[in-house]
Amino acid sequence: MAKYLLLKHYRGAPAAVNDVPMDRWTPEEITAHVQYMQDFAARLESTGEFVDSQALSPEGTFVRYDGEGRPPVTDGPFAETKDLIAGWMVIDVESYERALELAAELSAAPGAGGKPIHEWLEVRPFLYAPPTITE
Amino acid sequence: MDESLLRTLTPTVISILVRRGADFAAAEDAMQDALIEAVRVWPDDPPGDPKGWLVTVAWRKFLDAARADTSRRHREVRVEAEPVPGQGEMADDSLQLYFLCAHPSLTPASAVALTLRAVGGLTTRQIAQAYLVPEATMAQRISRAKRTVSSVRFNQPGDVATVLRVLYLVFNEGHGGDVDLAAEAIRLTRQLFALTDEPEVAGLLALMLLHHARRASRTGPGGRLIPLAEQDRSRWDTRLIAEGVTILQAALARDRLGEYQAQAAIAALHADAPSTSETDWLQIVEWYDELLLLTGSPVVRLNRAVAVGEADGPQAGLAALAEVSPDLPRYAAVRAYLLERAGGLEQAAELYAEAARAATSLPERDHLTREAARVRQLLQA
Numbered sequence: 138m139a140k141y142l143l144l145k146h147y148r149g150a151p152a153a154v155n156d157v158p159m160d161r162w163t164p165e166e167i168t169a170h171v172q173y174m175q176d177f178a179a180r181l182e183s184t185g186e187f188v189d190s191q192a193l194s195p196e197g198t199f200v201r202y203d204g205e206g207r208p209p210v211t212d213g214p215f216a217e218t219k220d221l222i223a224g225w226m227v228i229d230v231e232s233y234e235r236a237l238e239l240a241a242e243l244s245a246a247p248g249a250g251g252k253p254i255h256e257w258l259e260v261r262p263f264l265y266a267p268p269t270i271t272e
Numbered sequence: 273m274d275e276s277l278l279r280t281l282t283p284t285v286i287s288i289l290v291r292r293g294a295d296f297a298a299a300e301d302a303m304q305d306a307l308i309e310a311v312r313v314w315p316d317d318p319p320g321d322p323k324g325w326l327v328t329v330a331w332r333k334f335l336d337a338a339r340a341d342t343s344r345r346h347r348e349v350r351v352e353a354e355p356v357p358g359q360g361e362m363a364d365d366s367l368q369l370y371f372l373c374a375h376p377s378l379t380p381a382s383a384v385a386l387t388l389r390a391v392g393g394l395t396t397r398q399i400a401q402a403y404l405v406p407e408a409t410m411a412q413r414i415s416r417a418k419r420t421v422s423s424v425r426f427n428q429p430g431d432v433a434t435v436l437r438v439l440y441l442v443f444n445e446g447h448g449g450d451v452d453l454a455a456e457a458i459r460l461t462r463q464l465f466a467l468t469d470e471p472e473v474a475g476l477l478a479l480m481l482l483h484h485a486r487r488a489s490r491t492g493p494g495g496r497l498i499p500l501a502e503q504d505r506s507r508w509d510t511r512l513i514a515e516g517v518t519i520l521q522a523a524l525a526r527d528r529l530g531e532y533q534a535q536a537a538i539a540a541l542h543a544d545a546p547s548t549s550e551t552d553w554l555q556i557v558e559w560y561d562e563l564l565l566l567t568g569s570p571v572v573r574l575n576r577a578v579a580v581g582e583a584d585g586p587q588a589g590l591a592a593l594a595e596v597s598p599d600l601p602r603y604a605a606v607r608a609y610l611l612e613r614a615g616g617l618e619q620a621a622e623l624y625a626e627a628a629r630a631a632t633s634l635p636e637r638d639h640l641t642r643e644a645a646r647v648r649q650l651l652q653a
Contacts, residue, residue, distance in 0.1 A: 160625040160644035167642045168496070175494050192634050 138229050140188065141236040143243060144259040147195055149220030154255030155248045162249045173246045181228060181239070192224035227263075236260050277322060278310055280463070282393030285326045287365030290426055294334050296372060297418040300390045302334035307393060309333075366391075367467045371430025374438040375421050382417035383438045389414055392460055398451045432468060436476050436532065439464070443480050454484055465519075474523035475533030481516035482539035485509040497639040501548040513543045534563040553583035570600055578606055586613035604630060605640055612647055621647040 159167060181187035196214055203210040226243070230236050240258045248254035282303060289299035306329040310322075319325035373387040385403075388394045394402075400410035443457035461477045489503040520536045538559045545551035560576035563569075573596050581589020589610040596603060608623035624644035631637035 158625075159641050160621070160628065161648060162645050163649060164642045164645045167638065167645055171496070171638050172494055192637075194632070195629050 138231060139233070139236075140227060140229050140263040141233075142259075142261040142263065143226045143228065143236075143240050144261060145223045145225065145256070146259065147221040147223040150257040150259065153248075153257065155250070155252050156254075157249035159248075166247065166249060166251055169247050169251060174243075177243060177246070178226070186228050186230050186235075186239070188227035188229050190224070190226040193222055195221065195223070197221075233262070236262075275311070276459075278307060278314075278326075279393030280459075281323050281326055282307070283366040283369045283391045283463075284323065285330050286390055287369055288327050289330055289334055291365065292331065294338075295422065296390075296426060297415075297422055298334055298337060299330075300418065302330045302337060303393075304389070304395065305333040306330035307395070366463070368426055368428075368430070370435045370464060370467075371428070371432075372421055372424060372426065374430070374435040375424055376431070376434055377420050377424070378417055380438070380441055382413055382420070383434075384441050385410060385414050386417040386421075387438050387460070388442065388456070391463075392456055394451060394456070402451050402453050432464075432470050432473060435464065436472060440476060440532075443483075454480070454487070458484060471523040471526045471528045472530040472532050474519050475530055475536050478516040478520035478523065479532050479536035479539055481512045481519070482536060482543050485512035485516065485543060491635070495635050497635045499639075500542065505546065508543065513540075516540065517543070529562065529566070531563060531566045534559050534566060538563075548582070551582070553579055557583050570597060574600055574602060574606055578609065581610045581613065586610045590614065601630065601632060602627070605643075608643070608647075617647055617651050621651065 159170075162170075178187060178190055198214060199212045200209050228236060228239055230239065237260060240260050244256045244258050245253040246256070248256075285306070286296070286299045286303050289302060290296055294302065303326075306326050309329055310326065314322075369391055370387070373390050374383045378386065381403075385399055388399050388402075389396065396411050396414060397407050399414075400407040403410065405413075439457050439461050442460070443454050445453075458477070458480050461473070461480060465473050465477050485508050486503065488509070489505065489507040490498055492498050516536065517540050520533065520540055523533050524537070538556055541552050541556050541559070556579045557576065560572060560579055563572045564576060574593075577589050577592040577596060580592040590607070593603075593607060593610060598604075604623045604627035608620045608627055611617075611623065612620035621644050624640050624647060628637050628640035628644060631640055
């Protein structure tokens with residue numbers, strides 16, 4: 138098994154095919170979308186492939202150390218930041234192909250007009266601890 | 273096996289161990305070990321006297337641990353020096369445990385965890401699941417908390433207000449796992465209610481019961497939020513409402529008003545109404561005024577603006593909202609709600625979308641996005 142991060146972006150991914158902001162959908166379309174996401178996670182739990190899923194607030198701040206005894210320096214949020222993570226799902230699957238397959242399913246979640254969003258999701262493999270047997 | 277009985281006995285048994293000379297941290301560990309053994313042994317071999325069984329086993333666990341400990345001799349001296357408890361002291365002892373677990377030197381998160389373990393009798397794993405952190409993290413949080421209060425004298429008088437804040441947090445911020453934290457908070461507040469004579473304890477218990485009564489109607493399929501106005505009131509638990517109202521009335525009659533009684537009074541007025549339009553909003557505004565005097569809280573001011581909007585119309589609500597800082601969470605949502613009622617649909621839709629972006633939970637975000645979508649539909653129609 139291998140773990141993959143499926144990343145959803147507020148900004149930074151190529152535009153989706155069905156690219157309409159959520160507050161311009163109908164209330165029923167929003168409900169259908171939320172239901173699809175919940176069903177998807179529940180199904181992955183039942184197949185033993187689900188690890189974690191989290192959503193993030195769009196507001197973020199950059200922070201860095203500014204020397205001994207000084208408060209941290211903060212900057213942002215930057216309206217022009219080109220990449221903005223909306224949330225993620227971590228899956229534990231047999232193969233890379235399976236990870237792609239599941240990401241594509243997630244991307245097919247219904248949006249405006251009840252049609253699939255075709256949203257671009259980013260698939261990133263986790264790095265692992267080194268194996269015991271290496272030769 | 274009755275697991276809730278086990279849990280109810282937790283503070284009593286810890287108190288007995290402390291009376292016998294165990295320090296709080298060791299007594300608490302010994303009780304956890306005894307609980308685990310009870311869960312293993314009781315189903316096949318239930319004891320005739322559960323409390324006696326737990327005291328015996330926990331005391332043995334404590335002695336085993338003390339013997340294994342390098343400071344053993346030090347402890348044994350103290351065990352001998354400690355007076356034997358009288359029966360009458362038991363209720364006070366349980367109360368002391370509440371005070372200790374909510375001690376002001378603890379952070380709120382630590383006080384919550386320690387209270388759930390030492391007073392509530394939950395295992396570290398259950399608490400970790402409820403707050404969505406790894407078990408090792410929760411174990412560390414609890415042992416640090418125990419270290420923090422290790423120098424606090426067990427019989428020091430405490431402030432019941434700190435205990436109430438902790439119980440309020442447990443009720444209000446429970447998440448996942450197999451433990452119903454809201455029900456657990458009610459159980460612990462009931463116990464505290466039996467131990468004390470404070471109107472505010474009654475107020476908090478009433479507040480919890482009145483909110484718990486509405487629980488089934490508050491969410492729809494998939495955890496979808498259902499606002500008060502749209503809730504199916506026939507699903508409200510009338511037994512809990514009646515109990516909450518009775519407890520609240522007895523507390524209010526003592527004429528020592530506090531913030532929990534005032535909040536419970538507002539909840540009781542909602543519970544009493546057949547619909548939003550038949551709600552006594554004027555009285556609710558009066559209770560918000562009381563609450564504002566008691567707390568000065570900006571959140572109260574925000575909620576008051578909603579009530580004013582219902583009592584005197586949306587323009588009055590917007591005027592009341594003008595006294596509230598726009599930085600407050602949910603400010604945009606409240607303003608959107610009032611603007612929609614005042615006919616400002618365009619602005620309301622924008623604000624609902626803005627409120628959704630600022631939401632702090634997923635169900636809330638979905639709800640506000642749906643509200644934005646609903647108002648946009650009205651605009652197009």
